[in-house]
Amino acid sequence: MTSSGLVALIGRPNVGKSTLLNRLIGEKIAIVSDKPQTTRHRILGVRTRDASQAIFVDTPGIHRPGFRLNARMMEEVYDCLRSVDLVVQVVDASESYGKGEEYVLNLIQKTEKPTILVLNKVDLINRAKVLPSLEFYNQQYDYREMIPLSAVKGDNFKVLEQKIAENLPQGEWQYPEDYLTNQTERSMVSEIIREKVLRRTRKELPYSTAVLVEALDEERREQGFVRIVASIIVDKQSQKKIVIGRAGRLVKTIGTEARLDIEKFLQVNKVYLDLNVKTIPGWRDREQLLDELGVRSTDYIDLGIIDH
Ligand SMILES: Nc1nc2c(ncn2[C@@H]2O[C@H](COP(=O)(O)OP(=O)(O)OP(=O)(O)O)[C@@H](O)[C@H]2O)c(=O)[nH]1
Ligand SMILES: [Mg+2]
Numbered sequence: 001m002t003s004s005g006l007v008a009l010i011g012r013p014n015v016g017k018s019t020l021l022n023r024l025i026g027e028k029i030a031i032v033s034d035k036p037q038t039t040r041h042r043i044l045g046v047r048t049r050d051a052s053q054a055i056f057v058d059t060p061g062i063h064r065p066g067f068r069l070n071a072r073m074m075e076e077v078y079d080c081l082r083s084v085d086l087v088v089q090v091v092d093a094s095e096s097y098g099k100g101e102e103y104v105l106n107l108i109q110k111t112e113k114p115t116i117l118v119l120n121k122v123d124l125i126n127r128a129k130v131l132p133s134l135e136f137y138n139q140q141y142d143y144r145e146m147i148p149l150s151a152v153k154g155d156n157f158k159v160l161e162q163k164i165a166e167n168l169p170q171g172e173w174q175y176p177e178d179y180l181t182n183q184t185e186r187s188m189v190s191e192i193i194r195e196k197v198l199r200r201t202r203k204e205l206p207y208s209t210a211v212l213v214e215a216l217d218e219e220r221r222e223q224g225f226v227r228i229v230a231s232i233i234v235d236k237q238s239q240k241k242i243v244i245g246r247a248g249r250l251v252k253t254i255g256t257e258a259r260l261d262i263e264k265f266l267q268v269n270k271v272y273l274d275l276n277v278k279t280i281p282g283w284r285d286r287e288q289l290l291d292e293l294g295v296r297s298t299d300y301i302d303l304g305i306i307d308h
Helices: 017-025 068-083 099-111 127-140 157-166 185-200 237-244 246-266 287-292
Strands: 003-010 043-049 052-058 086-092 115-120 145-148 210-217 225-234 270-279
Touching: 003 017, 003 068, 003 099, 017 043, 017 052, 017 086, 017 157, 052 157, 068 099, 068 287, 086 099, 086 157, 115 127, 115 157, 127 145, 145 157, 185 210, 185 225, 185 246, 225 237, 225 246, 237 246, 237 270, 246 270
Parallel strands: 003 052, 003 086, 086 115, 115 145, 225 270
Antiparallel strands: 043 052, 210 225
């Protein structure tokens, strides 16, 4: 008998949801950075082992929506929570419990879905702190399992994998055995570039940046060569200057780092990356541009106030 189900990775920004997803899938399909709000839309990652197929949905970290962009990010989370069979709530063991975490917990309590709690980043804390944390969460919700682990070091990973498989409903697989993600090559390429921008910038820039792949020319792909034209979109002229850097140095570094990763990802010898920086004031509030950037919109489902 096979089992199959949708599993949502839910939690505050920066707790390690995408790191966890990559580890569960065994390939890097989601970008990761030390800046909160890295993930902007749902990503599917499929893991098929033995008789079970878990379809993971990596979601944007739950936060207060300011711009239209952020409202869309939160719609993705609510929509996802409604439709899944199992929730994996990820919390950061190194951060103390606060309003943000309380909000996530309220969402979970409201949806009443079967939920596994993952206490992530235990490599950053003293072991003595693990038990009190688990005891606290145990009082808040009737979790199926509570698992302390480190998504970067991999401790306790087997336990998580096994518990997820045990909690999937019986049923037919939805995807072929070797299917890994629903992301297109274009969106992966754009995400790889955005990851490098996030890594190389700070302050408001990570939140003011989007990447649009304008062309992915495959004419010479069989010879191992792909040409890509992409734009880094920022909100203000001053931000454009920062991304370009002195004598164009920063955008050059971002381009080189991205190109190397893209070559690996596309499995070609050489990528020619034509990278431009464009200022589009207010892009985060422009519906049409958000559509083009692939930040989906769904009917707004109000599961409660967002107030933290
Ligand atoms: N020390 C440590 N760092 C971790 C662990 N898991 C994730 N991180 C780091 O935490 C940061 C955030 O990781 P992400 O996977 O991008 O977090 P996320 O929850 O997807 O964040 P958003 O997409 O912004 O909601 C990165 O710098 C990761 O390397 C862990 O177990 N231990
Ligand atoms: Mg993420």
